[in-house]
Amino acid sequence: xxxxxxxxxxxxxxxxxxxxxxxxxxxxxxxxxxxxxxxxxxxxxxxxxxxxxxxxxxxxxxxxxxxxxxxxxxxxxxxxxxxxxxxxxxxxxxxxxxxxxxxxxxxxxxxxxxxxxxxxxxxxxxxxxxxxxxxxxxxxxxxxxxxxxxxxxxxxxxxxxxxxxxxxxxxxxxxxxxxxxxxxxxxxxxxxxxxxxxxxxxxxxxxxxxxxxxxxxxxxxxxxxxxxxxxxxxxxxxxxxxxxxxxxxxxxxxxxxxxxxxxxxxxxxxxxxxxxxxxxxxxxxxxxxxxxxxxxxxxxxxxxxxxxxxxxxxxxxxxxxxxxxxxxxxxxxxxxxxxxxxxxxxxxxxxxxxxxxxxxxxxxxxxxxxxxxxxxxxxxxxxxxxxxxxxxxxxxxxxxxxxxxxxxxxxxxxxxxxxxxxxxxxxxxxxxxxxxxxxxxxxxxxxxxxxxxxxxxxxxxxxxxxxxxxxxxxxxxxxxxxxx
Amino acid sequence: xxxxxxxxxxxxxxxxxxxxxxxxxxxxxxxxxxxxxxxxxxxxxxxxxxxxxxxxxxxxxxxxxxxxxxxxxxxxxxxxxxxxxxxxxxxxxxxxxxxxxxxxxxxxxxxxxxxxxxxxxxxxxxxxxxxxxxxxxxxxxxxxxxxxxxxxxxxxxxxxxxxxxxxxxxxxxxxxxxxxxxxxxxxxxxxxxxxxxxxxxxxxxxxxxxxxxxxxxxxxxxxxxxxxxxxxxxxxxxxxxxxxxxxxxxxxxxxxxxxxxxxxxxxxxxxxxxxxxxxxxxxxxxxxxxxxxxxxxxxxxxxxxxxxxx
Numbered sequence: 206x207x208x209x210x211x212x213x214x215x216x217x218x219x220x221x222x223x224x225x226x227x228x229x230x231x232x233x234x235x236x237x238x239x240x241x242x243x244x245x246x247x248x249x250x251x252x253x254x255x256x257x258x259x260x261x262x263x264x265x266x267x268x269x270x271x272x273x274x275x276x277x278x279x280x281x282x283x284x285x286x287x288x289x290x291x292x293x294x295x296x297x298x299x300x301x302x303x304x305x306x307x308x309x310x311x312x313x314x315x316x317x318x319x320x321x322x323x324x325x326x327x328x329x330x331x332x333x334x335x336x337x338x339x340x341x342x343x344x345x346x347x348x349x350x351x352x353x354x355x356x357x358x359x360x361x362x363x364x365x366x367x368x369x370x371x372x373x374x375x376x377x378x379x380x381x382x383x384x385x386x387x388x389x390x391x392x393x394x395x396x397x398x399x400x401x402x403x404x405x406x407x408x409x410x411x412x413x414x415x416x417x418x419x420x421x422x423x424x425x426x427x428x429x430x431x432x433x434x435x436x437x438x439x440x441x442x443x444x445x446x447x448x449x450x451x452x453x454x455x456x457x458x459x460x461x462x463x464x465x466x467x468x469x470x471x472x473x474x475x476x477x478x479x480x481x482x483x484x485x486x487x488x489x490x491x492x493x494x495x496x497x498x499x500x501x502x503x504x505x506x507x508x509x510x511x512x513x514x515x516x517x518x519x520x521x522x523x524x525x526x527x528x529x530x531x532x533x534x535x536x537x538x539x540x541x542x543x544x545x546x547x548x549x550x551x552x553x554x555x556x557x558x559x560x561x562x563x564x565x566x567x568x569x570x571x572x573x574x575x576x577x578x579x580x581x582x583x584x585x586x587x588x589x590x591x592x593x594x595x596x597x598x599x600x601x602x603x604x605x606x607x608x609x610x611x612x613x614x615x616x617x618x619x620x621x622x623x624x625x626x627x628x629x630x631x632x633x634x635x636x637x638x639x640x641x642x643x644x645x646x647x648x649x650x651x652x653x654x655x656x657x658x659x660x661x662x663x664x665x666x667x668x669x670x671x672x673x674x675x676x677x678x679x680x681x682x683x684x685x686x687x688x689x
Numbered sequence: 690x691x692x693x694x695x696x697x698x699x700x701x702x703x704x705x706x707x708x709x710x711x712x713x714x715x716x717x718x719x720x721x722x723x724x725x726x727x728x729x730x731x732x733x734x735x736x737x738x739x740x741x742x743x744x745x746x747x748x749x750x751x752x753x754x755x756x757x758x759x760x761x762x763x764x765x766x767x768x769x770x771x772x773x774x775x776x777x778x779x780x781x782x783x784x785x786x787x788x789x790x791x792x793x794x795x796x797x798x799x800x801x802x803x804x805x806x807x808x809x810x811x812x813x814x815x816x817x818x819x820x821x822x823x824x825x826x827x828x829x830x831x832x833x834x835x836x837x838x839x840x841x842x843x844x845x846x847x848x849x850x851x852x853x854x855x856x857x858x859x860x861x862x863x864x865x866x867x868x869x870x871x872x873x874x875x876x877x878x879x880x881x882x883x884x885x886x887x888x889x890x891x892x893x894x895x896x897x898x899x900x901x902x903x904x905x906x907x908x909x910x911x912x913x914x915x916x917x918x919x920x921x922x923x924x925x926x927x928x929x930x931x932x933x934x935x936x937x938x939x940x941x942x943x944x945x946x947x948x949x950x951x952x953x954x955x956x957x958x959x960x961x962x963x964x965x966x967x968x969x970x971x972x973x974x975x976x977x978x979x980x981x982x983x984x985x986x987x988x989x990x991x992x993x994x995x996x997x998x999x
Contacts, residue, residue: 308956308957310956310959311743311956311959314742314743314744314959315743317743317744318743318744338742338743338744338745338959339744339745340744425830438850438939438940439939440937440939441935441936441937493847493850493851493852493940496847496850496940497829497830497847497850497851498830499830507821507824507825507932508824508825508827508828508832509825509828510828510830569744645958647957647958648957648958651936651937651953651957654937655763655764655937655942658937658939658940658941658942659941662852662941664941673763677761677763680761681958684740688740688742688745688748
């Protein structure tokens with residue numbers, strides 16, 4: 206039987222030939238799809254398309270961020286446009302905001318390994334952890350000749366998060382400073398003075414105050430004063446904030462000078478024993494009962510429960526200055542709140558605070574190191590004003606005017622209070638303990654979180670849990686340093 | 690000694706052309722199998738003997754990753770225990786539930802095809818979305834599940850906030866996705882000759898006896914298939930425990946499943962070599978379990994011609 210044929214421009218084409226051609230065509234299409242795309246049109250988070258720039262500019266910079274809200278990501282398009290007005294020879298592509306389903310760090314490291322990283326990027330993991338892997342450009346020489354980013358223009362404790370073996374690998378462009386938020390109206394309802402100056406200055410005072418607000422109904426915790434040392438349902442955040450409580454008790458979790466973990470110092474064991482005693486005394490010694498009784502974080506949880514602080518069920522709460530705006534994301538059961546200094550532990554002598562930065566870095570292999578740094582320097586000193594207007598993260602660079610005040614706080618509490626609370630948090634940066642300085646930061650945080658869970662869950666004593674975490678972290682650190 | 694003889698030499702011209710065309714058609718699949726499956730598997734095995742953090746060149750460490758796994762990683766054994774617990778409970782429960790559902794859906798009733806579609810629908814819901822729904826349903830204070838439990842007067846567990854109840858909660862969640870297994874059982878049930886069931890009925894067999902002596906033996910190859918697939922899937926459970934417990938496996942590492950442990954080492958700590966070693970061990974363990982199941986199948990899988998293969 207003759208194979209079926211189809212006519213093509215007057216010629217006969219067998220079915221096999223047709224399929225063969227289709228196969229070759231498909232293969233060619235596949236190869237074309239895999240080919241480099243030239244200069245693509247970039248799409249911003251807002252959905253607008255930025256056309257590729259005509260080839261007049263000498264340098265085209267690429268800039269990434271790990272994610273964030275739409276309004277935050279779009280800030281970088283405005284900052285880029287402003288920068289291009291003063292540096293017309295440089296064009297900056299639309300900021301690539303997050304990397305889809307894949308982990309940002311994973312994608313970033315893969316592009317560095319492949320030799321095609323972005324020219325500059327924001328990262329949310331410690332630059333030291335990247336630097337130890339040889340993934341970032343050192344910035345000291347560039348900082349020395351910069352307009353805004355000289356070493357002395359950054360709070361020392363905050364810049365420490367970018368420094369490894371004497372070199373600086375990032376700019377902590379913003380650093381949200383921590384404070385102890387409290388509900389003034391709840392204080393006053395119990396006849397307790399609510400001024401900032403009246404806030405407890407020692408852990409013992411804080412513990413006594415906390416008891417005033419804690420009330421159980423059977424096994425349900427209806428209202429609470431304060432949890433040592435953080436929201437027990439969120440061990441990850443607790444691990445970050447533990448560095449502050451350790452500093453308040455005269456110790457630290459990591460010695461960045463000698464590159465040693467110091468988790469099981471006497472002061473740290475005392476700190477966790479203090480938390481355990483507090484849990485036993487005020488919270489039935491049962492962390493599960495606490496976590497099942499409500500959402501003790503600062504935002505609605507996955508189960509849809511309102512945050513206890515905003516709901517008026519939690520009197521005091523550790524959080525960063527970003528919470529001055531974020532707290533209004535949930536219905537607030539009261540109007541007046543304030544933030545106090547962290548009280549000092551039995552073995553400590555001074556108050557301390559902590560911070561959570563956005564770091565600007567230049568990945569190893571960036572095609573335009575100098576130009577990328579110039580842009581980062583501009584963001585740190587000037588672009589930050591656009592950033593702050595959209596999202597009031599606390600600028601860390603000391604050249605930025607200190608009278609910046611978040612709009613949301615002005616709207617809710619008035620100009621005077623907004624200026625006062627902003628000044629308070631700026632002051633908190635001055636007493637910030639060094640954080641984020643470990644080359645194995647994420648591993649360390651997870652081990653600290655595990656130790657906290659073991660201690661509060663009474664699966665191990667503070668000494669046992671902290672000693673195990675210490676050994677694991679130090680082993681991991683030594684391994685990382687050995688190949689650095 | 691004879692010279693080289695092409696394996697295609699005995700084929701006619703037409704057969705050669707067809708063979709060549711066939712080769713061309715399977716080539717993309719063979720290539721993608723080699724590039725996207727075989728190569729990563731091989732690379733994982735090799736990387737499991739290295740210290741590798743993506744940016745730096747892999748550094749050969751011999752068996753150190755395996756040694757660390759068994760003796761120096763305090764989260765390894767909890768992750769193993771959690772995954773075994775989940776597999777041991779969720780697989781039999783899922784098989785029984787999906788078989789029961791398939792038996793119901795195999796009935797001749799009005800609108801049965803609608804029910805079949807409805808029971809399959811949960812299988813196409815993205816796991817993260819369904820997990821969030823379950824988190825809300827299992828909320829200890831005011832969630833739907835505990836509200837119903839309290840109506841019966843029983844104590845309501847704290848589910849995903851309590852390490853004692855978090856894994857049972859995850860197992861219950863796994864039943865949400867039994868639609869695919871049910872569908873395979875349903876196909877197997879419809880393949881059973883009606884004549885055998887009718888003959889059993891004539892011989893006086895009731896529903897239970899028909900199920901035990903006719904349906905289950907004839908369905909045993911399908912049960913074997915579902916058992917093997919579900920065991921493999923159960924050790925790969927990832928999205929649900931990650932959404933509930935994060936990378937720390939909260940509460941108290943009770944949700945730290947083996948795949949979450951691999952993910953956290955690979956993409957949080959960038960210990961690609963160690964994560965590869967964990968993956969190799971998982972592969973070996975699942976292969977071993979699968980071989981044991983196949984071996985045991987000789988005792989309980991029925992073949993129509995000869996009965997269980999002795």
